[in-house]
Amino acid sequence: MTSTSRPLPAAAGIGLRAPHVRDVLAARPAVAWFEVHSENYFADGGPALATLDRVRADYPLSLHGVGLSLGSTDPLDRAHLAKLKRLIARVEPGLVSEHLCWSGVAGRHYNDLLPLPYTEEALDHVCARVARVQDTLGCELAVENVSSYVAFADATIPEWEFVAMLARRTGCRLLLDVNNVYVNATNHGFDADAYVAALPADAVHEYHLAGFEETSAGLVDTHGAPVAPDVWRLYARTVAALGPRPTLIEWDTDLPAFAVLQGEAAKAQAFLEAGDAVAA
Amino acid sequence: MPSLRDAQLGFAAALAGDATAQATLFGADARVTARLAIYRGNGRANYRNALAATFPVVLRLVGAPFFHAAVDAFVAAQPSIAGDLNLYGDRFGAFLTTYGPAIALPYLPDIARLEWAIDEANRAADVPHVPDAVLAALAVAPPERLPEARLVLDPSCRLVVSPYPLLRIWRANQADRDGDEPIALDEGGGALLVRRDPPGVVLVPLAAGDAAWLAALANGDALGVAIDAALAADVAFDLGATLRSHIAEGTIVAIAA
Numbered sequence: 079m080t081s082t083s084r085p086l087p088a089a090a091g092i093g094l095r096a097p098h099v100r101d102v103l104a105a106r107p108a109v110a111w112f113e114v115h116s117e118n119y120f121a122d123g124g125p126a127l128a129t130l131d132r133v134r135a136d137y138p139l140s141l142h143g144v145g146l147s148l149g150s151t152d153p154l155d156r157a158h159l160a161k162l163k164r165l166i167a168r169v170e171p172g173l174v175s176e177h178l179c180w181s182g183v184a185g186r187h188y189n190d191l192l193p194l195p196y197t198e199e200a201l202d203h204v205c206a207r208v209a210r211v212q213d214t215l216g217c218e219l220a221v222e223n224v225s226s227y228v229a230f231a232d233a234t235i236p237e238w239e240f241v242a243m244l245a246r247r248t249g250c251r252l253l254l255d256v257n258n259v260y261v262n263a264t265n266h267g268f269d270a271d272a273y274v275a276a277l278p279a280d281a282v283h284e285y286h287l288a289g290f291e292e293t294s295a296g297l298v299d300t301h302g303a304p305v306a307p308d309v310w311r312l313y314a315r316t317v318a319a320l321g322p323r324p325t326l327i328e329w330d331t332d333l334p335a336f337a338v339l340q341g342e343a344a345k346a347q348a349f350l351e352a353g354d355a356v357a358a
Numbered sequence: 359m360p361s362l363r364d365a366q367l368g369f370a371a372a373l374a375g376d377a378t379a380q381a382t383l384f385g386a387d388a389r390v391t392a393r394l395a396i397y398r399g400n401g402r403a404n405y406r407n408a409l410a411a412t413f414p415v416v417l418r419l420v421g422a423p424f425f426h427a428a429v430d431a432f433v434a435a436q437p438s439i440a441g442d443l444n445l446y447g448d449r450f451g452a453f454l455t456t457y458g459p460a461i462a463l464p465y466l467p468d469i470a471r472l473e474w475a476i477d478e479a480n481r482a483a484d485v486p487h488v489p490d491a492v493l494a495a496l497a498v499a500p501p502e503r504l505p506e507a508r509l510v511l512d513p514s515c516r517l518v519v520s521p522y523p524l525l526r527i528w529r530a531n532q533a534d535r536d537g538d539e540p541i542a543l544d545e546g547g548g549a550l551l552v553r554r555d556p557p558g559v560v561l562v563p564l565a566a567g568d569a570a571w572l573a574a575l576a577n578g579d580a581l582g583v584a585i586d587a588a589l590a591a592d593v594a595f596d597l598g599a600t601l602r603s604h605i606a607e608g609t610i611v612a613i614a615a
Contacts, residue, residue, distance in 0.1 A: 123484035145441030183366040227393040231385040295392035
């Protein structure tokens with residue numbers, strides 16, 4: 079990142095959401111780092127941006143985009159990228175991430191993280207877009223694997239190989255969402271550990287953890303529940319396989335009290351330290 | 359194998375219920391229909407939550423079932439065109455004027471426009487407020503040139519005009535109020551100035567002349583044109599007092615050369 083950015087420590091951080099900002103600024107809780115959704119701070123000015131400056135003064139910060147539509151075949155939104163670049167210059171984040179997905183086509187946005195068909199054409203397309211985004215922003219991007227509920231019948235590349243090749247070809251970083259790996263492994267019937275093992279460890283710069291909901295149609299990545307026991311176990315094996323990394327607790331729907339997020343972060347921290355102990 | 363473009367267009371069609379597009383992309387797997395419904399549900403929830411955050415008073419006035427139905431209809435009629443969900447909602451007020459179930463609530467679109475103006479004000483650029491410098495610039499300007507002067511409003515300023523008592527409706531439906539205060543819809547409306555006043559946003563009721571004057575300035579008109587507009591709206595318009603108060607309060611932040 080930039081010269082004065084504070085790198086994210088290989089410790090547990092928390093996704094900071096608007097209802098918690100005031101309390102965090104007042105109490106300055108012991109949290110290793112925070113992550114925010116980039117778009118929520120695309121404003122030209124105003125109180126939200128001012129509070130982010132104050133958070134950034136005290137904590138390492140990660141910017142996590144949810145709306146760039148990296149994999150879309152529509153043109154990249156130059157205005158959106160310009161706002162992201164302006165925000166990066168302002169807060170000098172330790173990491174900038176986006177999703178391996180598309181969000182709209184033919185001018186219509188779904189404002190959702192829609193899956194790509196894992197094909198050579200899609201890989202070429204996403205690689206070119208990631209390269210252009212990195213050039214425009216002047217920094218490396220971390221790209222996150224998304225949860226998905228459908229798989230394209232004509233896909234030719236397993237998701238984990240697609241993700242690994244994206245990192246190798248573009249030099250981009252990876253943000254490995256462990257919950258999304260678990261959700262997809264369950265929904266699509268693959269081996270979550272094989273997915274993790276296929277990734278280049280050096281490229282992985284962050285982990286995400288969140289809760290899912292079990293429905294009759296499959297697992298739904300709601301970010302509205304505690305991290306599931308199976309996901310904690312997969313996380314422990316991931317830390318053992320790839321190494322400790324900054325790990326984020328994400329919670330977006332039915333947001334609980336901040337203390338609940340701190341409890342989840344403490345659990346992640348314990349797994350990270352246990353992983354360190356194993357490595358040592 | 360469809361191209362990536364066709365796969366994305368096909369996904370969009372399948373989300374809209376096109377069974378052929380669904381079968382082409384995802385095969386005959388019986389679970390796909392239920393799985394696509396997950397995407398539809400996520401999408402609905404995203405828009406409902408985003409607009410509920412931007413339009414809390416509209417939500418409170420009509421209740422969640424009505425609000426959710428209105429948002430779903432809005433999304434169908436005027437889909438999002440930007441990846442930044444915070445930009446979606448600028449046309450919600452206009453949509454409500456055409457939304458059948460809201461016809462009996464004629465003030466509702468104006469409340470939505472007010473809430474959008476507040477949202478925009480909260481996202482506007484920060485500019486320095488130095489009232490003494492603005493007054494000093496006015497004092498040294500040659501009097502014969504003043505009609506051509508252009509007064510610059512703070513970027514957060516928005517004017518919302520309504521025949522309904524928006525300010526009372528808005529205040530009565532804040533989170534700390536019970537919302538049960540009786541308000542007569544015919545008790546009078548007018549113009550509200552929405553302006554950021556750190557840490558928050560203020561809503562300032564304006565007299566008719568003041569409103570016409572600020573509307574002209576916001577439109578980029580010269581001071582002379584704005585004064586004519588103000589006097590047309592109110593022959594008793596007091597330029598000196600209006601100018602001083604708007605400079606002191608930070609509505610007017612500069613004089614353009």
